Amino acid sequence: MPALSGRTIGFIGLGLMGRPMALNLHAAGAHMVIHNRSQGVVEELAAFGMDAAPTPAAVAKRAETVIIMVPDTPSVETVLLGEHGVVSELQPDGLVIDMGTTMVGETRRFAECVVATGGAYVDAPVSGGTIGAQSGTLTIMAGGADDAIARIMPVFEVLGQRTTHVGGVGTGQVAKAANQVIVGLNIGAVAEALTLAKRAGADPARVREALKGGFADSRILEVHGQRMVDGNFAPGGKCVTQRKDMNQALELAASLGFDLPATRLNRDLYDKVIAAGHGDLDHAALFKVFED
Numbered sequence: 389m390p391a392l393s394g395r396t397i398g399f400i401g402l403g404l405m406g407r408p409m410a411l412n413l414h415a416a417g418a419h420m421v422i423h424n425r426s427q428g429v430v431e432e433l434a435a436f437g438m439d440a441a442p443t444p445a446a447v448a449k450r451a452e453t454v455i456i457m458v459p460d461t462p463s464v465e466t467v468l469l470g471e472h473g474v475v476s477e478l479q480p481d482g483l484v485i486d487m488g489t490t491m492v493g494e495t496r497r498f499a500e501c502v503v504a505t506g507g508a509y510v511d512a513p514v515s516g517g518t519i520g521a522q523s524g525t526l527t528i529m530a531g532g533a534d535d536a537i538a539r540i541m542p543v544f545e546v547l548g549q550r551t552t553h554v555g556g557v558g559t560g561q562v563a564k565a566a567n568q569v570i571v572g573l574n575i576g577a578v579a580e581a582l583t584l585a586k587r588a589g590a591d592p593a594r595v596r597e598a599l600k601g602g603f604a605d606s607r608i609l610e611v612h613g614q615r616m617v618d619g620n621f622a623p624g625g626k627c628v629t630q631r632k633d634m635n636q637a638l639e640l641a642a643s644l645g646f647d648l649p650a651t652r653l654n655r656d657l658y659d660k661v662i663a664a665g666h667g668d669l670d671h672a673a674l675f676k677v678f679e680d
């Protein structure tokens with residue numbers, strides 16, 4: 389029997405990440421109730437047998453578990469608390485899972501609103517990009533109560549290869565902020581290193597190969613380094629999203645009374661990429677700051 393047979397799951401946000409995640413849950417036997425701001429992808433997935441819902445509230449009315457995968461914190465607030473939002477029709481003991489990258493303080497406020505209606509809230513941002521979303525190998529960083537995590541774990545096992553329960557609500561987003569700092573700074577390091585190689589007369593592709601297996605090796609060098617070598621920046625994670633995440637990390641640090649100087653520089657470099665018109669390219673397109 390499929391892992392999620394008999395379970396109804398609502399999914400709101402069917403973009404680069406959400407669409408393949410919803411498909412994986414459907415393939416695992418879940419009855420999917422879906423909603424998205426633009427309707428093209430909804431019509432596409434409805435052809436696979438998923439049920440379309442006109443509003444987030446309609447999703448919550450029909451699904452005991454609601455997953456939200458939208459681009460930013462204001463979008464999460466609209467989906468949850470806006471007109472026809474999830475909270476207005478959440479089932480008794482309903483479970484809301486935010487799998488996007490959302491501000492920590494707002495995450496805790498959203499959780500309070502859900503709990504006030506009798507529901508449970510888990511923040512479970514992911515790492516792994518569209519590759520991980522498609523293959524069901526995401527890394528999931530979860531914050532929430534033990535019982536809520538236990539209820540959602542079968543879903544996480546379909547979507548990811550590694551789930552860590554970090555702590556209470558909000559700690560998943562803390563872990564994701566740390567993740568994005570490391571990702572952003574590593575993309576910057578690989579971009580600088582390969583630019584240095586090229587300017588110094590070495591083949592960047594061969595330099596990348598020479599670095600593999602040593603201390604400089606990383607998933608960023610493997611995936612994003614290849615994108616830089618190939619000049620292929622079809623979006624997995626967009627520059628505008630990486631910039632937003634770096635800024636959220638800076639805001640979190642500021643709220644705690646300190647600064648992240650390297651993160652600030654990286655955020656500013658992404659501003660240059662976006663200003664040059666490359667915001668919708670893959671975040672590896674930070675390379676273009678140096679290339680240009």
